[in-house]
Amino acid sequence: MKAALIGLQGSGKTTVFETLIKESGQAIKYGTYGEERLKPHLGTIFVPDERLIELSKIFKPKKITFAEITFVDRPGFDMAHAKEADSLISVVGLFMGRDGVKDINDVEAELILKDLEAVQNRLKKLEKEVKAKESKDEIEYGLLLKCNKTLEEGGVLRNMELTDNEKALLGGYQFLTLKPIL
Numbered sequence: 001m002k003a004a005l006i007g008l009q010g011s012g013k014t015t016v017f018e019t020l021i022k023e024s025g026q027a028i029k030y031g032t033y034g035e036e037r038l039k040p041h042l043g044t045i046f047v048p049d050e051r052l053i054e055l056s057k058i059f060k061p062k063k064i065t066f067a068e069i070t071f072v073d074r075p076g077f078d079m080a081h082a083k084e085a086d087s088l089i090s091v092v093g094l095f096m097g098r099d100g101v102k103d104i105n106d107v108e109a110e111l112i113l114k115d116l117e118a119v120q121n122r123l124k125k126l127e128k129e130v131k132a133k134e135s136k137d138e139i140e141y142g143l144l145l146k147c148n149k150t151l152e153e154g155g156v157l158r159n160m161e162l163t164d165n166e167k168a169l170l171g172g173y174q175f176l177t178l179k180p181i182l
Helices: 013-023 050-059 100-131 138-152 164-171
Strands: 002-006 041-047 067-073 087-090
Touching (some): 013 041
Antiparallel strands (some): 041 067
């Protein structure tokens, strides 16, 4: 699983990242993930599970592989790394007079704007095809219209009631507001 740390510049993302990785005893990798100039921090931790150890005593596998989580932290307020993550961790600084509620709202607004831009770009492409009846993507087009409405109203896609088929259809877009967030 890959989790992206997001938040406003100076919110403490890197401090949280370093604490997570150092407490696990892992080394921090300053990576080549994404654009070279931004030098994101990558760190993978293993999640030990006593149940897995007990099962291995019974079944005696050749190898035990624990679950792992890769955390990605990019300096500044850049969401580019978040698209490829499975989940988001929003870091909110509540120090030096910061307004945490405002920061949460600002980050959410940025996620909504990024998704709205992606939805509207795709709708423009599909609209011509659907009107000309050259496309079989009418279902996708209708779903994206619903997404557009939700985002324009300031909502997030993870709160929409979606069928499994609709979730699968939207999966390839890597919408930020569809990802689980902590």
